[in-house]
Amino acid sequence: MFSQLGLSPTTCAPLARLGYTTPTPIQIKAIPVVLTGADLLARAQTGTGKTAAFGLPMIQRLTTQGAAGRVKPRALVLVPTRELALQVSQTLSGYAGSSRLRVVAIYGGVGMGGQIQALRRGTDIVVATPGRLIDHMQRKTVDLSGIEVLTLDEADRMLDMGFQPALKRILPVLPRQRQTLLFSATLEDGVVGLSAEFTRNPARVDVSTGQVVAANVTHQVHHVSTERKRDLLSHILTEHTEQALVFCKTKRGANRVGDDLEQRGVSAGVIHGNKSQSARNRALSDFKTGRVRVLVATDIAARGLDIARLPLVVNFDLPLVAEDYVHRVGRTGRAGLDGRAVSLVSGADAGLLREIERIVKTPLERLNAPVADTAGAPREAAQYARPRQRPRTARAVSAGARPGSGWTRSPSRRSNPRRPPVAR
Numbered sequence: 001m002f003s004q005l006g007l008s009p010t011t012c013a014p015l016a017r018l019g020y021t022t023p024t025p026i027q028i029k030a031i032p033v034v035l036t037g038a039d040l041l042a043r044a045q046t047g048t049g050k051t052a053a054f055g056l057p058m059i060q061r062l063t064t065q066g067a068a069g070r071v072k073p074r075a076l077v078l079v080p081t082r083e084l085a086l087q088v089s090q091t092l093s094g095y096a097g098s099s100r101l102r103v104v105a106i107y108g109g110v111g112m113g114g115q116i117q118a119l120r121r122g123t124d125i126v127v128a129t130p131g132r133l134i135d136h137m138q139r140k141t142v143d144l145s146g147i148e149v150l151t152l153d154e155a156d157r158m159l160d161m162g163f164q165p166a167l168k169r170i171l172p173v174l175p176r177q178r179q180t181l182l183f184s185a186t187l188e189d190g191v192v193g194l195s196a197e198f199t200r201n202p203a204r205v206d207v208s209t210g211q212v213v214a215a216n217v218t219h220q221v222h223h224v225s226t227e228r229k230r231d232l233l234s235h236i237l238t239e240h241t242e243q244a245l246v247f248c249k250t251k252r253g254a255n256r257v258g259d260d261l262e263q264r265g266v267s268a269g270v271i272h273g274n275k276s277q278s279a280r281n282r283a284l285s286d287f288k289t290g291r292v293r294v295l296v297a298t299d300i301a302a303r304g305l306d307i308a309r310l311p312l313v314v315n316f317d318l319p320l321v322a323e324d325y326v327h328r329v330g331r332t333g334r335a336g337l338d339g340r341a342v343s344l345v346s347g348a349d350a351g352l353l354r355e356i357e358r359i360v361k362t363p364l365e366r367l368n369a370p371v372a373d374t375a376g377a378p379r380e381a382a383q384y385a386r387p388r389q390r391p392r393t394a395r396a397v398s399a400g401a402r403p404g405s406g407w408t409r410s411p412s413r414r415s416n417p418r419r420p421p422v423a424r
Contacts, residue, residue, distance in 0.1 A: 002056070005031040011060045013098045024049040025207040030183075031057050039180045039202035041155075041195060043187045045214045046330025047306075048207070050183045054151050055092050058181075061149065062124050063099040072146030073104075075125040076174070078167075080157040081300050082107040082129060082277060083284060088153060089127040091306075101125060106142070108132040109277030116141045130158075130166035137173065147174045154303045155182035156323070159194045171198050185330060186323050186359075213326055217333035219364040220342045221353070229344045230260050233316060236342060237266055237294060242311050243287070246296045247328050249317035257316055258296040268294040271301055302327040306334065315343040322355035 002012045002023055015021075023031070026044035033040050034057035044050055058075050065074075077092075079085050089105035096103060104118045106128035112135065119126075119142055126133075126142065136142040152158045158167065180199045184191075185208075195202070213219075224232050237244060248254040251272040258270035269283035269292045280300075287295040288307060295301070296316075302324055313332045319325055333339025343364065345353055357363055 002027075002031075006035045007031065007056055008060055008063075010063065010098050011056055011095075014095055015056075017097075018094060020052070024053075026050055026205070027053045027056075029205045029207055030054065033203050033205060034058065034179075034181060035060070037061075037179055039199040040182065040205060041187060041192065041199070041202045042181070042183045042205040044183075044185065044205075044207045046185045046327060047214060047334030050153070051088055051091050052095065054153075054181050054183055055088075055095050058125070058149050058151070059092070059096050059099055059101060062101055065148075071122060072143045073119075073123050073126045074146050075149040075151070076144065076147050077125065077127040077151045077153055078130060078133070078158055078170070079127065079153045080129065080163065080303055082109055083271075083280065083300065083305055084153065084303055085127050085129050086281070087305060089125075092125055092127065096125075103127065106132050106136060107277075108135075109280070112136070112139075112141075130163055130170060134166060134169055137170070144170075144173050145175065147178055149179045149181065150174060151181040151183065153183055154327075155184040155195070156186050156188065156191050157184075157303060159191045164194075185326055188323075213329055213360055214333045214339070216336065217329055217339040217341055219329070219360065219362070220340065221345050221364045221366050222342065222368075223366065224344050224346065226346045229316060229346075230257065232344055233257070233314060234261070234264050234266070236314060237261070240312055242293075243290070244294050244312040244314055245287075245301065245307065245310060245331050246294055246314045246316050247302065247319070248296060248298060249320060251298055253317065254296045254298055261294055261296070266294055267292040268296055270296045272298040273300055299324055299328070302331070305331060307331055308334075309337060310334070311337075311339060313339070313341045315341070318343060318345060318349050318352050318356070322352055322359055325356045326359065 002015055002020070003009065005023060005028065026042065026048050030040065030042050030053040034054060042050070042053065044053075062074055077088060079088055085105045085107040089103050093103045101124040102122065103125045104115065104123040104127070106115050106126055108129060108131055115136070119136070133142070137144070157163065180202070182195055182199070182202075222232060233246065246257060248257055251274050254270050254272050258268045261268040269286050271280050271283045275283070283292075283295065284301075284305075286292045299319060302319070310332045313329050315325070315328060319328060329339070329341035332341060343353075353364070
């Protein structure tokens with residue numbers, strides 16, 4: 001029972017309405033520590049209820065101390081993506097229903113007017129992405145001098161090189177006397193070292209039992225050449241008739257995969273950083289409500305998004321960073337349900353695959369890759385290997401082939417095509 005963790009009846013009241021009766025291991029370990037006011041570094045597998053682990057005791061603290069006029073927010077939650085900011089703010093609003101605390105989400109991609117009005121009306125908790133929060137700081141539309149609790153959700157991402165400059169601008173304006181909480185599925189030694197710069201003797205909670213992904217998620221690998229991945233993906237989605245989340249490495253790649261699925265008769269939405277925020281929200285909403293069966297995304301969807309009962313994640317491309325595999329596959333197998341993660345791996349990915357297996361501490365199951373061709377007959381995995389080199393002929397050399405390559409050079413194709421940009 002949540003009440004046995006030190007939470008008040010007022011704090012526990014919304015949980016029953018939301019259907020939450022039994023706390024998860026991270027909630028059992030973290031909530032009592034947060035209630036003491038101590039700083040905390042917490043690690044738990046994805047889908048185990050980290051938002052409640054920091055949100056419930058934070059709400060109780062703010063409720064106990066009173067509203068203080070709401071002139072200044074008293075709690076700040078920093079997250080890496082817009083979608084996560086919106087999701088966390090909605091979740092915290094649900095938890096705060098009995099306390100009348102106000103929660104405001106601040107993120108980019110939308111106008112600042114509505115956010116400014118919400119801040120002027122007063123708020124207790126701000127959930128923000130760093131870039132948009134700095135925009136408000138520069139306009140003096142947010143006052144962070146009253147922050148009592150700072151939470152870094154997805155702390156490993158918040159402390160990597162991409163977000164460090166923003167954090168160095170935000171942290172100095174916060175009160176030195178505050179509680180700081182870091183929650184993530186992965187906490188490498190480098191991240192822990194960086195956290196020492198802005199935490200005070202933090203307690204450590206780790207309920208991952210040595211595993212960074214839930215044991216109820218199966219991991220499978222299909223070895224396939226890059227040019228055959230779309231056929232294999234279509235075959236997988238034909239056999240698997242429920243919803244699936246497909247991850248691509250680049251924005252352009254996500255668009256192409258989404259278009260290809262639509263042409264094959266599979267309803268698909270696409271979400272990445274070049275989409276407008278309204279388009280991203282609409283695609284995510286369509287997927288959550290079942291209006292589309294497949295969501296194709298870059299890694300902006302890999303962090304923290306809670307998609308209920310998602311049975312399948314497909315890595316069309318492996319992530320650029322091996323640690324992001326943990327967050328991608330964490331979208332399935334949540335809340336104790338079974339999940340499946342399938343990765344389409346080309347020969348160039350061998351080193352990255354080994355690194356992923358080192359992180360998840362288990363070999364990924366290798367599968368043969370039968371794929372339906374356009375005529376409906378199955379193609380075996382051997383047909384998805386790269387074609388063998390053709391014997392070099394005098395005609396090939398005269399046509400402009402590189403000596404010794406065994407291939408002719410097509411005059412209509414660039415010999416060194418520009419690589420697509422990396423998704424951010």
